[in-house]
Amino acid sequence: MKIVKPTLVVDLVKAEQNIVRMLNKFRERSIEFRPHFKTHQSLGVAELYRKNGVTKCTVSSVGMAKYFADGGWKDICIAFPANILEAKEINSLAKIVKLYIIIDSIEKVSLFSAKISANISLFIEIDTGYFRSGILYDKIHEIRKIINEITRYATFTFSGFLSHTGDTYTVNEPKNVLSVFENARRKMVFLKEAFIHDSPEIIISMGDTPSASLSDNFDGIDEIRPGNFIFYDVMQYVLGSCTKDQIAVAVYCPVVASYTERNQLVIYGGAVHLSKEKIVWKDKEIYGFIAIPDESGFGKIVTGAYLTSLSQEHGIVSFEKGLLEDIKLGDLLAVIPIHSCLTVDLYNEMIGLDKKSYTKYRTF
Amino acid sequence: MKIVKPTLVVDLVKAEQNIVRMLNKFRERSIEFRPHFKTHQSLGVAELYRKNGVTKCTVSSVGMAKYFADGGWKDICIAFPANILEAKEINSLAKIVKLYIIIDSIEKVSLFSAKISANISLFIEIDTGYFRSGILYDKIHEIRKIINEITRYATFTFSGFLSHTGDTYTVNEPKNVLSVFENARRKMVFLKEAFIHDSPEIIISMGDTPSASLSDNFDGIDEIRPGNFIFYDVMQYVLGSCTKDQIAVAVYCPVVASYTERNQLVIYGGAVHLSKEKIVWKDKEIYGFIAIPDESGFGKIVTGAYLTSLSQEHGIVSFEKGLLEDIKLGDLLAVIPIHSCLTVDLYNEMIGLDKKSYTKYRTF
Secondary structure (H helix, E strand, O other), rough: OOOOOOOOEEHHHHHHHHHHHHHHHHHHHEEEEEOOOOOOOOHHHHHHOOOOOOOOOOOOOOOHHHHHHHHOEEEEEEEOOOOOOHHHHHHHHHHHHHEEEEEEEHHHHHHHHHOOOOOOOEEEEEOOOOOOEEEOOOOHHHHHHHHHHOOOOOOOOEEEEEOOHHHHHOOOHHHHHHHHHHHHHHHHHHHHHHOOOOOOOOEEEEEEEHHHHHHHOOOOOEEEEOOHHHOHHHHHHHHHOOOOHHHHHHEEEEEEEEEHOOEEEOOOOOOOHHHHOOOEOOOOOOOEEOOOOOOOOOOOEEEEEEEEEOOOOOEEEEOOOOOOOOOOOOOOOOOOOOHHHHHHHHOOOEEEEOOOEEEEEEEO | EEEEEEEOOOOOOOHHHHHHHHHHHHHHHEEOOOOOOOOOOOHHHHHHHHOOOOOOOOEOOOOHHHHHHHHOOEEEEEEEOOOHHHHHHHHHHHHOEEEEEEEEEEEEEHHHHHHOOEEEEOOOOOOOOOOOOOOOOOOOHHHHHHHHHHHOOOOOEEEEEEEEOHHHHHOOOHHHHHHHHHHHHHHHHEEEEEOOOOOOOOOOEEHHHHHHHOOOOOOOOEEEOOOOHOOOOHHHHHHHOOHHHOOOEEEEEEEEEEHHHHHHEEEOOOHHOOOOOEEEEOOEOOEEEEEEEEEEEEEEEEEEEEEEEEEEOOEEEEEEOOOOOOOOOOOOOEEEOHHHHHHOOOEEEEEOOOOEEEEEOOOO
């Protein structure tokens, strides 16, 4: 396999280990697993889930739902505030798969009721403190009115409460992830208890990679929807969600210039190949970790070498004196992305790497 | 034209005005115009240049060079450190177009000499203080050795010195842009004077949008290569390179949730539609300006409403109390991107908008 330009490479062995570890964690607890597919966006990669018995998935757009529906996935949740402008596409999808959408206002239920003729399941999105989308968990009175509105329509099923604890990403150590998540879990369980009497079938759906990786307490949660953990990335490593060895994705980038006097290399690999996501690491802003790939994979992450600057197509790798001295023009470096979801989205295909072979996977 | 999801929209009237203004500025000074096409990456948009008499272009990758070569562009500069792993593709391209590549070391000239059989022009990339790529302008002795190496090969033409004054982006007001550029210009002219006796055909090629927009002194420069100015963006507006009305690109995003109690809307429009480029504006980090589109275009940029947060597909628009109160679920907002080049790169197509019609343009 000859790589001559920035190329997304996935370590399939590690990705499957990440899946199996997470799957076992939730099977032990009898919690439904509905992984988010926005991280990989690939039917080929999704087979790693299917072969391990996963049949439900989460996506972040109607287009992505259609892509996976066309590829044989039959139970899909679009975990994004339902977009009334796509009501027609949502209706078509709901005719061919078991489809969940999320809403958080009476107004939205009414708007959709006029446009959806197929049977469809509605989650009420709950805001437990991330303040992105969803109705605030304590607006009980308003939540009851939304439920009443949903139950007016024969084609609508009220499925329960869904939240995304994205605020676990804004803290900086595992104990804070745990406390954010525990607070959110309690709020969700409280809601379920408040409404289960009238709606005995409802479930709680939660899920983000930091808490799914770090927490041990999922009491009362029925379904979990993390996505990033299949690949992990620098951000998750820094948060404490994974080890360096569990990171399963990298962008292979050719070295195109060398400036040893300032301990820097320039790689063909810029913002359009990695995204502009950055993180503060050891008091410096970085755009990625660096590894030196070989025949068997990405190789070990080099301590003391970081992607420190990104233009549209250029990346600057800065390293401590003495490191990377053997790297030559035309060698490949593996950049470990800060946020794998955003990096993967930039590609139409990725190379799946296992111990025996390389496979090309198309993405949505 | 029905827009139901995040869609890249270009105001063709403004884009052409931006082209003509810049073109006239350099025609008056008899400076060759070789605009950078990485901003739009589209053969359709490139026609706006061609109809105004532009025949030369700059690109940032071998793949992009091939795309424009296949579309009839015959004089192309790949303004990125030449990648030896793509020598075969470069050689093929050089057979069908007048091709310029950039190098900055003897080693690279030697590496390419073994792989290139077609006639090709080489610029020596000069670093005037941006410290990204290129040989430092004052390494005269080494530059002479590179020139000598180039002239050893009959298929190589030494074209002169090229630089990108990217450090104009890192300053915060027009007078600093001008001083960075003036310093760089003097260094380049000094180099040309040092070598023109031995190589009378050499030229100086420079170009970045801030200095091309703001400076009046281009003495001694033979060719200019800005790209961003065709669309401009928030970053250029903040630098002082353009007015708000000259910005010619936006992403139309559906409103999917409304939280009036916190003066925020959620749009379907996230990092995968806009890029994570941000800027500090009035002491806050923002990811875009907001306008309210109508039949005739983006509409005026709203003062007091900004894109303040981005997830993968969600954007949060924060506004001063009283603004955007009429906006409803399913309305479209126009997000003016921070960095148009990175935003455009995220799309495979864009909608060209003029006073009479909409046209769909494919991109590379």
